Amino acid sequence: MxxxxxxxxxxxxxxxxxxxxxxxxxxxxxxxxxxxxxxxxxxxxxxxxxxxxxxxxxxxSSVARNLSLRRTFVIGVVVPFFTSDSAVERVRGIVAGLEASPYDLALFDVESPDRRRRAFDMFGRGDRADGLLAVSLVPPDAELARLEAAQIPCVLVDAPHPSLPCVVSDDVAGGEVATRYLLDLGHRRIAFVGDKPPDRFRFRSSRDRTEGYLRALARAGLERQPGYVRQGTQSRHVARSIAEELLRLPEPPTAIFAASDTQALGVLEAARDLGIRVPDELSVVGFDDIEAASYVGLTTVRQPLFESGRRGAELLLQALAGEPFAVRTETLPLELVVRRSTGPRKR
Amino acid sequence: MxxxxxxxxxxxxxxxxxxxxxxxxxxxxxxxxxxxxxxxxxxxxxxxxxxxxxxxxxxxSSVARNLSLRRTFVIGVVVPFFTSDSAVERVRGIVAGLEASPYDLALFDVESPDRRRRAFDMFGRGDRADGLLAVSLVPPDAELARLEAAQIPCVLVDAPHPSLPCVVSDDVAGGEVATRYLLDLGHRRIAFVGDKPPDRFRFRSSRDRTEGYLRALARAGLERQPGYVRQGTQSRHVARSIAEELLRLPEPPTAIFAASDTQALGVLEAARDLGIRVPDELSVVGFDDIEAASYVGLTTVRQPLFESGRRGAELLLQALAGEPFAVRTETLPLELVVRRSTGPRKR
DNA sequence: GGGGTGTCTGGAAGCGCTTCCATGCCGCGT
DNA sequence: ACGCGGCATGGAAGCGCTTCCAGACACCCC
The missing domain is CATH 1.10.260.40 (lambda repressor-like DNA-binding domains)
Known part of the structure; x- marks a missing residue:
């Protein structure tokens, strides 16, 4: 050089x-x-x-070259950027995974449905990117068909799809592990704070985690308490007010499992505001293990966020290199990380 | 439609x-x-x-159209993505600012110098992006010259440059405000935890904040204590071990000002590990006001991160629209946010 | 010495689009 | 009726690159 x-x-x-x-x-x-x-x-x-x-x-001129070569050397990443800290961490993994490759990264935030449509719309042509990485959302089938027609490989990170390679973690199992841990600590009144049910595109992680939660309760022979499953948005503030409601119930939970760390942080805030001591009076478990979790001492289900992005990039790169890639979902391991926000039931 | x-x-x-x-x-x-x-x-x-x-x-085909039109409808964003949470927040602002525009966003993480060189290299041709947004770093002059030759406008966010529009905040003033606040609380032994001096590209925010710190001390007639200014990287862990050293000094500081919230969080961790109570025994002030700051109750100097990105995008869009834009730096306001990590000196 | 067999080189087509320019057509005014 | 301005349309050039193809030459071996 x-x-x-x-x-x-x-x-x-x-x-x-x-x-x-x-x-x-x-x-x-x-x-x-x-x-x-x-x-x-x-x-x-x-x-x-x-x-x-x-x-x-x-x-x-890369444009001219692209036109001639019919390749762009960019990888499109579609991600609900705003909504979650975890998505950012995944993107970091993707960036790392692309580091050594000749591919650049074009990021599309798809917060709004409009924007989402537009994002997939552009990739559909196949000339904006050579490959696509979708994070925490599953592309509409129509677009998937287009992508396939245009021969542009697509891998999903943190989203399942029967006919695409996916990197996921077993959210149901994770939800179950978290809940069981709480049960093992002696808790019986365990509430859940999660997201609203997924729309057509959006993550279903929260739903799966709910399922794990319910399953653990069922296995323990516990009846589902009606007011104990709450759904809001993936935001700290919303989670906080939901948690406040929960904690003001006549029979408040002694433990709360939140579908994400962000939400768990909201729960912790609510507890603090209400003067409820954690973990003495309330145990809290989150999900994801984002940076913040470790410095507030949140017990959580660790999900290899960074790794999921890295691995997704790797799979895509393989596909791009023409290697025959198995269309199968790869499940990354989850791990319960016990910190200071959980303890045995005391009352 | x-x-x-x-x-x-x-x-x-x-x-x-x-x-x-x-x-x-x-x-x-x-x-x-x-x-x-x-x-x-x-x-x-x-x-x-x-x-x-x-x-x-x-x-x-956008490629074909690009070639013909000699425009790409993408805006390049060059950002040290990994290094700081604040950069992410700025990018969010940029995304928001571009929302309504026809421009897409291509993100370049430039953690490694190699990658950095490459990023600017590609933009230099002027056919990868119609405009450039550099976050927390200043492009090398050679590339700037190329950009100018290629007629592609560039605005800096959180980085100063004499001949480019910039969106910055007054880091010196911020450092001074934070330090003075600590002084007003009665602290005299105030340490500083910041980044290493900037290299050719990298942010100089930390340096400026140091300067503000020193200036406040000087104005208060305090002598600069030799071991009290420490520099590491923009990472929680490094800050944490630096803080440990500081707190183990024969004459430990009663207050620490960190050049970023991320580092301040490291300081808080160190204190916790050492059993030092905050704010009773140690006051801590950060800088940035990232999300995490509010839920750990960190006193900090708020910087409109999101807004800086949004505004940067706005300026670039104007330039792209052909509006004559003043090459001047726009200074966003800072604000001291007092939370639970600071208190009067007690011993 | 002639016909391979290679190496090195340039012309030209083509990638898919935009846009200038020429052409054909209509209707209008005189 | 005839000419002219203007609208609607298609052809073709050009954006800057890659690459196929063919030509030019050198070299080698029979």
Missing amino acids: EALPDTPPKSGQPATIAGVAARAGVGLATVSRVVNGHPNVAGPTRERVLAAILELDYRP | EALPDTPPKSGQPATIAGVAARAGVGLATVSRVVNGHPNVAGPTRERVLAAILELDYRP
Whole structure:
């Protein structure tokens, strides 16, 4: 790799391959060969071209190259960015996984349904990205069909789909483990704070975690308490007010399992506001193990967020490399991390 | 806006403008006109074209269009993604600011210097993005020159530059405010935990905050204590061990000002590990006011992170729209947020 | 010495779009 | 009736690159 000059030339328009060719006194094809490291270019010729490139501060137009090659060297990442801290951590994993590859990353936040539609719309053409990574949401089938038609591979992270490679964790099991842990600590009045049921695109993790929760209760022979399952949005504040309601119940829970750490943090806040001591009077378990969890000492179900992104990127890269990839869902391990927010039932 | 069919046609390759033209029995130019909403297309013709588009599930190739138009409709965002939570929040602001625009966002994490070089390298050509947003770092001058030559506007968020529009906050003032607050509480032994001095690209916020800290001390007539200014990386763990050292000093500080909330959280952890009570025995002030700060009750200097991103996007959009934009730095207000991590000196 | 067999090179087509320009047509005014 | 402005339309060039293909040449072996 040659060092580039530190000051680009004054020229108005950026140099094109034709300019370089002219300057070096060779044909376009030859310049292209040199640029792309093809063999069969005579030493001296190569030198001349290289010199011209340097002098002109030439850099190939990626757009033109894309058009010609029918590849973009970008990987699209569709992610509900705002909604959760965990999504960010996953994206970090993706970035890391792409690090060594020639692919760039185009990020699409799809908070609004409109934006979501638009995102998939663009990728559908197959010329915005060579591959797609969807985080915490499953693309509508119509778009999936388009993607397939356009031959652009897609892998899902934290979302299941029968005909796509997915990297997920077993949310049902996670919910069950968390709840069982609470049961083992002697708790019987265990409430749940989660998200609203998923819409057509959105994560179903919360639902699955609810299921795990219910299953654990059932296995323990406990009846489901009607007011104990609450649903809001993936936000600390909403979780907080929900938790307040819960804690003001005539028979308040002695433990709360939240479908995400973000929500668990809201629960902790509510407890603090109400002067309820954690874990003495209330045990709280979250889900995800985001950064914040460790410094507030939240017991949680750790999910390898970063790793899920990294692995997703890896799978996509493989697909892009033409390796036959199994269309199967890969389940990452969950792990209960016990910290200071849980303890035995005391009353 | 017509509703698109829910199932794309089975065809192998995506439809091109030529296909649509043939199908509708018109010329390419006409299809292009219809697609781009030009006037001067007869009603019935337009209908036929529209029908063909629907039938073929045609969507224009953005690459081809980019090449022809010499625009990409993407905005590049260069950001040290991993290093700080605050950067993420800024990116969120950027996303929000771009929401209503036709521009997409391409995110470049530039953790490694290599990656950084590469990022600017690609943008230098001017065909990867129509505009550039650099977060918390200042691009090397050589690249800036290229950007200018390629006519691609660039605005900096959380980084200063004499010849570019910037959205910053007054870090020196912020550092001073935080420190003065501590002084007012009666503290005299005030330590500082910050980042290493900036390299050629990297944020200088920490340095400026240090300066504010020193200035406040000086104004109070306090001598700078040699071991009290420590520098590590923008990471909780590093800050934590630095803080431990600090707190084990023969004359430990009674207050610590950290250059970022992330680092402040590390400091809090160190205190907890050492059994030092906050705020009774140690006051801690952070900087940024990230989410986490509020739920651990960290006193901090609030910086409008989200807003800085949003505003940066706004400025860039203006530039892109051809509005003459003043090359001046815009300083966003800072605000001291007092929470539970600070209190009067007690010993 | 002639016909391979290679290496090196340039021309030109093509990627899918936009847009300038020329053409054909209509209706209007005189 | 005829000419002209303007609307509607298609052809073709061009955006900057890759790559197929063919030509030029050198070299080698029989």
